[in-house]
Amino acid sequence: MASHKQKNVLPGFNLSLGYTLLYLSLIVLIPLAAAFIKTTEFTLAEFWHVVTTPRVIASYKLTFGAAFLAAVINAFFGLLTAWVLTRYTFPGKKLVDALVDLPFALPTAVAGIALTAVYSANGWLGSILEPNGIKVAFTPLGVVVALTFIGLPFVVRTVQPVLEDLEAETEEAAASLGANRWQTFRRVILPALWPALLTGFALAFARAIGEYGSVIFIAGNMPMVSEITPLIIITKLEQYDYTGATAVAVVMLVISFLLLLSINGLQWWSSRRNSVSR
Amino acid sequence: MSIRKILAISLLTFAGLAHADTTLLNVSYDVTREFYKDFNPAFSKFWKQKTGEAVTINQSHGGSSKQARAVADGLQADIISMNQSNDIDILFERGKLIPADWQKRLPNASSPTTSTTVFLVRKGNPKQIKDWDDLVKPGVGVVIPNPKTSGNGRYSYLAAWGAVIKKGGDETKARNFVAKLFKNVPVLDTGGRGATTTFVQRGIGDVLLTFENEVFLIKKELGNDQFDVVYPSASILAENPIALVDKVVDKRKSRAVAQAYLEFHYSEEGQEIAARHYLRPRSSAVLAAHKADFKNIELFTVDELFGGWQKAQKTHFADGGVFDQIYTN
Known part of the structure; x- marks a missing residue:
């Protein structure tokens, strides 16, 4: 450790690390540890029974499935939005740029109510979609729409700075060396964007998994069909079943953590591969 | 308005608030908002006339179980008003904030409406x-x-x-x-x-x-x-039960006024306010006066x-x- 210490240019490594650990402990680790400890009130069999009842299983599928789908949609359209915002100038660009952050600022309940109003059978979009057989509000599709909404800023805001730093000259160089547009995108732009895109995807995904406020309004909350896991947790709390609620929460935590860890691994792997191939 | 004026007014308001040293917190469920908006000032007036003491009642509204949980977890509520009794039972089960037989302390199983x-x-x-x-x-x-x-x-x-x-x-x-x-x-x-x-x-x-x-x-x-x-x-x-939270009122020394607040629910005036908000009153006289609103x-x-x-x-x-x-x- 001593040799490490001398290599630091800035002093205060111990202090800042201590502060970081304290901060993380107070805000993240201690509350989460409390959740894990609470579940020890169950025996393993009880725990397993609570977290694997059919309704809970159905809710995991919906929550993780819809969150994944929403994050994929956001990765695609977020990249497109970031591209448009960095590469082109057009009137009202600043306004569009500001609009992107709105889902952050808006209380999620407001988002949920607004989306439901628009997509229900008598809403602006719902009145067009439903006669054509596309039901959005009060179906799992509605859950995806709400999660896409709240996750939108993440990809845009992580990709945008990287795109801004990416010099147009590299693309011109690729073109002058005979690469077509697709090759330029695939071989030059995408590798540079990949880590940021993955980060944005992971953030949007994580945010969507935990989302409650906006979803409950548009989901319809039918057991086995459109009930998200956070609602199951709230439902258990309503019955004063604290241990059961924490058990489901712990399962969510573990799955989320593993998923995020593997996304981080993917990122590490892709950046390594890129640096090798260069 | 000049800054000095604003300052003076806000100081006065503050002094006014500080003077009204008796406050009650009524933790309630979602749809009683409109009812208590009328009921609380009526009680304050009644209490002022009776004792000369000014009392302010603060309200907290939300989903019933969520509200009950907040009180069980330590929210300093003098009064709890819910729409089913097991949301108040929880205060006995978790933390013994009230006695087990709380429903016996007031008429009609402690449900005035x-x-x-x-x-x-x-x-x-x-x-x-x-x-x-x-x-x-x-x-x-x-x-x-x-x-x-x-x-x-x-x-x-x-x-x-x-x-x-x-x-x-x-x-x-x-x-x-x-x-x-x-x-x-x-x-x-x-x-x-x-x-x-x-x-x-x-x-x-x-x-x-x-x-x-x-x-x-x-x-x-x-x-x-x-x-x-x-x-x-x-x-x-x-049935919409109400109760005072014993542990809180004893600590805050507000039992007398909290008890009076609960009893005011059963008074002619309290029942009349409830009936105006389409809550069925227990008082037969008030019910008779609003017969048209409450189909038998x-x-x-x-x-x-x-x-x-x-x-x-x-x-x-x-x-x-x-x-x-x-x-x-």
């Missing part, structure tokens, strides 16, 4: 919904809040169940009826107000099941020309048909209970 579950249908009642049996017909959309998360939804569920029993049906028949009923429910909102929005604003469903007082609020807010109220032949008596139908209680809230909760709404079985089997 009641309500009942009724039907709200669209104008002219196009689907001809008259009674419980009409709700399970094919093609009828019924909006009920989620019984797992909403007291309102639990009352609607138990009302449907009890109506079958009252007609001489047995448990199996009641269960089949309720299962069929929930097949007609397109959306399960987490709270009563959410269900109201779904029915009223989104135009979903043909009938909304909710409390009588909520129905009249909807009609008052939206005018009388969009919806009709339908009273079923029999329904549930929803057969009402049954949770104690009578379900052996009390604790038992009803366990049998029907707990995980793996009858409500869950309806959806998973």
Whole structure:
């Protein structure tokens, strides 16, 4: 450790690390540890029974499935939005740029109510979609729409700075060396964007998994069909079943953590591969 | 307005607040907001006249179980007012904030007002919904809040169940009826107000099941020309219990005024305010004066048909209970 210490240019490594650990402990680790400890009130069999009842299983599928789908949609359209915002100038660009952050600022309940109003059978979009057989509000599709909404800023805001730093000259160089547009995108732009895109995807995904406020309004909350896991947790709390609620929460935590860890691994792997191939 | 003026006013206001040293916190559920807005000033006036002491009542509203949990977890509420007794029982079970027999401390099992579950249908009642049996017909959309998360939804569920029993049906028949009923429910909102929005604003469903007082609020807010109220032949008596939180009032030395506040619910004036908000009063004199607002139908209680809230909760709404079985089997 001593040799490490001398290599630091800035002093205060111990202090800042201590502060970081304290901060993380107070805000993240201690509350989460409390959740894990609470579940020890169950025996393993009880725990397993609570977290694997059919309704809970159905809710995991919906929550993780819809969150994944929403994050994929956001990765695609977020990249497109970031591209448009960095590469082109057009009137009202600043306004569009500001609009992107709105889902952050808006209380999620407001988002949920607004989306439901628009997509229900008598809403602006719902009145067009439903006669054509596309039901959005009060179906799992509605859950995806709400999660896409709240996750939108993440990809845009992580990709945008990287795109801004990416010099147009590299693309011109690729073109002058005979690469077509697709090759330029695939071989030059995408590798540079990949880590940021993955980060944005992971953030949007994580945010969507935990989302409650906006979803409950548009989901319809039918057991086995459109009930998200956070609602199951709230439902258990309503019955004063604290241990059961924490058990489901712990399962969510573990799955989320593993998923995020593997996304981080993917990122590490892709950046390594890129640096090798260069 | 000059800065000095603003300063002077805010200082005065502050002094005024500091002077009114008696405050009560009433932690309540969602839809009593309008009622307590009228009730609290009336009590303050009454208390001032009686003792010369100024009292301010602060209100907190939210989903009932969430509110009860906050008090159980340490929110310093002098008063708790809920729409089902097991949300107050929890204060005894967790932390012994009140005695187990709290319901015996005031008349009518500590419930000064009641309500009942009724039907709200669209104008002219196009689907001809008259009674419980009409709700399970094919093609009828019924909006009920989620019984797992909403007291309102639990009352609607138990009302449907009890109506079958009252007609001489047995448990199996009641269960089949309720299962069929929930097949007609397109959306399960987490709270009563959410269900109201779904029915009223989104135009979903043909009938909304909710409390009588909520129905009249909807009609008052939206005018009388969009919806009709339908009273079923029999329904549930929803009792709204109140209690003072012993541990808190003893600590804050507010027991006397808290007790007076609870008793004021039973006074002629308190009952009159409740009736104006379409909560059924216990006082027969006040009820008689508002006879036109409260249709006389057969009402049954949770104690009578379900052996009390604790038992009803366990049998029907707990995980793996009858409500869950309806959806998973």
